[in-house]
Amino acid sequence: MRLQDDRLPMSRGGWIPVVVAGFVCVLVGMTSSYALVVETARALGLGPQALATLTAALLLAIGLTCLIPSVVLRIPVVIAWSTPGAALLATSLEGVPLPEALGAFVVCGLLLTLAGVTGWFARWMERIPAALAAALLAGVLLRFGLESFASVQTAPVIAGSMLAVFLVARRLTPRWAVPLTLATGLLAWPLAQGAQAVQALGALRRGLGGDWPVMAPLAWPVEFSVPTILGVAVPLFIVTMASQNLPGVAVLRAHGYERAPISALLTITGVVTVLLAPLGVFAINLAAITAALCMSPDIHPDPGRRWTAAAAAGVLYLLAALFAAPLSAFFLSMPRELVITTAGLALLPTIGRGLASALEQEPTRDAALVTFLVCASGLQIAGVGSAFWAVMAGLACHAIWRSPARV
Secondary structure, three states: OOOOOOOOOOOOOOOHHHHHHHHHHHHHHHHHHHHHHHHHHHHHOOOHHHHHHHHHHHHHHHHHHHHHHHHOOOOOOEEEOOOHHHHHHHHOOOOOOHHHHHHHHHHHHHHHHHHHHOOHHHHHHHHHOOOHHHHHHHHHHHHHHHHHHHHHHOOHHHHHHHHHHHHHHHHHHHHHHHHHHHHHHHHHHHHHHHHHHHHHHHHHHHHHOOOOOOOOOOOOOOOOOHHHHHHHEEEEEEHHHHHHHHHHHHHHHOOOOOOHHHHHHHHHHHHHHHHHHHHHHEEEEEEHHHHHHHOOOOOOOHHOOOOOHHHHHHHHHHHHHHHHHHHHHHHHHOOHHHHHHHHHHHHHHHHHHHHHHHHHHHHHHHHHHHHHHHHHHHOOOEEEEEEEHHHHHHHHHHHHHOOOOOO
């Protein structure tokens, strides 16, 4: 799929916003929920070396599925591990033997593959009005936008300086606003938290130099257990589809990539999950928040060239896989405010466009507003996140309200 002529040359220095967008994508992807991956490994009883293996396998899976589809399809395909899936596993794997847990991951990958091969998920998504998809996107991203400003209270030097630079740069040079904001945050970190920053950088330097536990070289044995499949694999599949793949498709649609081969992408994520499950990959899926970071017009005015940001993220994920243990520890040590402020400010234009599209048409405005509010509320029922319930509520309101009642 080519929205415009992707052979148009980039302007001088145009590769820098692309690389920075890819870096921010990786930064947010690894810092926003990596603690849940650590908790999942802890529930499985894994030590430091095994955690390094699991982390490297996750980064390898994400890097390959970001890079190859983006280059082949010429659209920004961004993949992530299942964050709600990791949260589910952290609490449901206690007492489950490691081989049985890995077997559940294989079954989850098979279910993801089946959803892609049959095409049922893509057909269902086509029935969701565009306004509701845009509202879902805005609701998913709203938390980052709000917390980017709230971070000024908890980290005034870091977040305050980043906000000031962003406001000026957004006016003078929009494409450089996010790179300059990120650079400001990295410079402000040692000023605000000198000892912590120096310690984190020192540990990273030693890790990149080889002073780190060696990853376990072999995969673990896999066993299948019906109780574990029903108690782990099926819930993991449901929350991944409802809370991750659903908003992931909404992000693609909201940015004009309606013809993206959703079923093929789901199949790819399912197959890769199956292949790497023996290394601890529990589920990968279409990304939403990090995907939106790679689809902004600030990266490139031509939508047909924004795939380069997703490809850059794929390359950086693959590089991170080589140094999974020290990089993961470094990202965990970074101030949360630095990451949240970078992501929130980078997503401001996307949130604005999502709200504008959601509320533009009068017939779907109320249903879109309900979708937005339910999604932004963080509602969770039966382990399924707010994205799914937002779509359900929006579709119900749309069906009830689209025809005026007769008096």
